[in-house]
Amino acid sequence: MPRTIFYTATTLNGFLADDADSLDWLFRVPGGETAETGDAGFPDFFAGVGVMVEGSTTYEWVVAHEHLAEHPEKWQQFYGALPTFVFSTRDLPRVPGADIRFIRGPVSEHWEQIAAAAGDRDVWLVGGGDLVGQFADAGHLDQLRVSIAPVTLHSGRPLLPRVIESDRLRLESVDRTGQFARLVYSVGPPGS
Template identity: 65%
Template structure:
């Protein structure tokens, strides 16, 4: 059965992006390339991914994917985007726009992932929806030596320690990498 994994980077004080939804802070961290190398192994185990519309729009804009669709990172993987708005499609990419509750999408996500994992790319509220539905299995977070005054929170939900178990701690360059398993809610 596919596991649902939220794999992301965050600032030391728990922000995924700044107030303008930018990740510029992340790419300025020394050692980010080393952390990126380790990410390739993770991505090999992913069969499907899901993201919110803000994350999708940032990736499309930042990488200029409408002009250079060959730069789409996730070739060969079903990519779901949760959005109630019509968004541009990256040519040649397997992008599936969906609305509504993540539980209603579960069967389709699992089928698309096959025998591999489902990666929640972002954002934090989407991850929260999976946690609320009892569908989140693991949180992998790389903490960067950066603080922001405000921004988009890592996971805007309350998850108590009785649902989170620290599985591993690592280091990649300047990043502290934490992996937590997530217990289903009662």
């Protein structure tokens, strides 16, 4: 079975995005524009990824922010040919040439398909927090890799809007990349 990893950046007070789903707060932090790609460990992480999974809001933000309707080649430049599953209850535009699979319903209904697409490589949960919470609820979240930025927001989209008790989380590592503190936790199954 592949490992399922949520690799993301968050504000100091636990928000992935502001109320308008913007990441402008992240890009104002030195190194924030490349919070993942500027991380020395990201290339090794990404080399082990077999499939990406994201929610509709994350997908829409990436498409708009990178102007993928006008420049679909950008998808290939960063993500290559990785299959991407997008959970959505709405019809969304496709990025030409990208292997994007729109799905609806509970994580458990699609897990086997996602795992098969990943093969022996990892599943990268790109975002958002509620979708990651659904993976945790279903027992399909193995690791959290969170880069904490020196920023706070009044409100926004929470990192992980779920109760996951400390008996399920084990701190694996702590390090620093520029202005970011990076925490890696392994996640046990529900009821562990």
